[in-house]
Amino acid sequence: MEGKREEGIRKGPWKAEEDEVLISHVKKYGPRDWSSIRSKGLLQRTGKSCRLRWVNKLRPNLKNGCKFSLEEERVVIELQAQFGNKWARIATYLPGRTDNDVKNFWSSRQKRLARILQTSSTPSKSHKNESEVTDCHDVPSLEAPIFTSSVEGESSRALSCSSSCIDNSGIVKMVPLPELADTKLITFEPHFVQPDSQSLIPFPPILQPQLDLTFSSENQDLLVRFDDPYFDMFGSQETKTENITLPMAPPFLEPLESCRSGARVKIDNSITPDCFFDDFPADMFDHIDSLPSPPAQ
DNA sequence: AAAACTGGCAACCGCACAAGG
DNA sequence: GCCTTGTGCGGTTGCCAGTTT
Numbered sequence: 001m002e003g004k005r006e007e008g009i010r011k012g013p014w015k016a017e018e019d020e021v022l023i024s025h026v027k028k029y030g031p032r033d034w035s036s037i038r039s040k041g042l043l044q045r046t047g048k049s050c051r052l053r054w055v056n057k058l059r060p061n062l063k064n065g066c067k068f069s070l071e072e073e074r075v076v077i078e079l080q081a082q083f084g085n086k087w088a089r090i091a092t093y094l095p096g097r098t099d100n101d102v103k104n105f106w107s108s109r110q111k112r113l114a115r116i117l118q119t120s121s122t123p124s125k126s127h128k129n130e131s132e133v134t135d136c137h138d139v140p141s142l143e144a145p146i147f148t149s150s151v152e153g154e155s156s157r158a159l160s161c162s163s164s165c166i167d168n169s170g171i172v173k174m175v176p177l178p179e180l181a182d183t184k185l186i187t188f189e190p191h192f193v194q195p196d197s198q199s200l201i202p203f204p205p206i207l208q209p210q211l212d213l214t215f216s217s218e219n220q221d222l223l224v225r226f227d228d229p230y231f232d233m234f235g236s237q238e239t240k241t242e243n244i245t246l247p248m249a250p251p252f253l254e255p256l257e258s259c260r261s262g263a264r265v266k267i268d269n270s271i272t273p274d275c276f277f278d279d280f281p282a283d284m285f286d287h288i289d290s291l292p293s294p295p296a297q
Numbered sequence: 298a299a300a301a302c303t304g305g306c307a308a309c310c311g312c313a314c315a316a317g318g
Numbered sequence: 319g320c321c322t323t324g325t326g327c328g329g330t331t332g333c334c335a336g337t338t339t
Contacts, residue, residue, distance in 0.1 A: 011309075013333095035324065047324070052308070055326095065306095088327060099327070100307080107329090108304060115303085 010044040014053055018043055022050055023058055031059075056098045063096035068105050076102055 010018075021042050029036075031054055034047030043050065057064065068076070072094055079090040087099035087106075094102065 013307075033324085046309095048310090048326090049308080051325070056307075067305095085328065103328070104304095104306060108306090111304080 008044050009046060011049070014057075018045065019053070019058055022053060025050075026054060026058075031055075056100045059098075061096050062098065063101075066096075068097075068101075072097065073105075076105060080106060 022037065022045075025037050025042060031051075034051040034054075036047075037043050037050050038045060038047065045053070056062075075093055076090060079086075079093060083089050085103075085106075087103040091097050091099045091102045
């Protein structure tokens with residue numbers, strides 16, 4: 001097999017000449033018979049390496065070197081929540097993107113969010129959002145049950161939210177996708193969302209597998225109230241706004257029936273999921289503690 | 298200015314699966 | 319039914335450039 005160490009196998013970055021050889025092979029024979037490229041002596045690359053190079057870099061219509069758009073980000077977040085880490089499947093919904101692109105995008109995002117959570121959960125003397133912290137001192141102490149962003153994850157619990165949106169009163173609604181029909185809708189009321197925005201903000205995946213969270217004892221009642229789809233965790237009672245339909249790109253995302261009870265509006269494109277997350281008060285997660293192991297469900 | 302940190306990306310590795318002999 | 323081969327997928331690693339300290 002190709003896993004074996006063999007002499008004459010070239011690895012590492014591809015040269016332009018190699019790309020040309022590969023492209024001409026694909027032109028002649030189509031994107032198949034990758035192993036024959038080496039057996040014919042055209043390249044000293046394994047079939048796997050050739051295929052990977054073609055799929056990720058040489059294939060036509062790839063969006064190489066192009067950052068993920070807001071819409072693409074939103075789609076990835078939605079689909080990751082629905083499918084889990086099925087990058088190839090997710091990539092089929094994103095023209096010009098490869099599974100590797102999606103995987104790298106998600107990985108970067110995870111690292112970024114993990115770091116944000118880490119820095120915000122440990123007292124820091126120099127946090128960039130320090131001014132906002134004082135503005136948001138009324139954010140209640142909260143620890144959440146165990147989450148996972150993956151549908152396949154076994155640790156999904158009461159708050160296995162897979163998606164979210166923000167309504168025109170600044171309420172973040174955690175929206176279970178159809179496959180998670182038994183989960184409930186949760187709302188937040190951050191102070192930093194422009195009300196008259198234009199597009200849906202995917203809620204940043206703070207609900208990650210590595211985040212084993214639990215409610216503190218003083219917030220057990222909060223946990224119970226999460227079962228109420230109308231419960232506004234941050235206390236606002238002015239959140240029951242009218243229903244506004246939202247265009248959802250992939251067909252399977254359309255229903256979102258469980259979001260019907262709450263308003264959903266478009267919000268400004270200038271707000272990316274990440275900058276939105278960055279706007280969380282630095283101490284918002286101060287009270288989130290790790291659990292050594294998930295409690296039995 | 299230099300070191301440390303971070304993000305983005307390309308590529309490799311191991312595993313799984315399907316097809317064909 | 320088995321083995322081999324080809325292919326696809328997800329996880330991981332390493333490099334490099336940009337940013338921050």
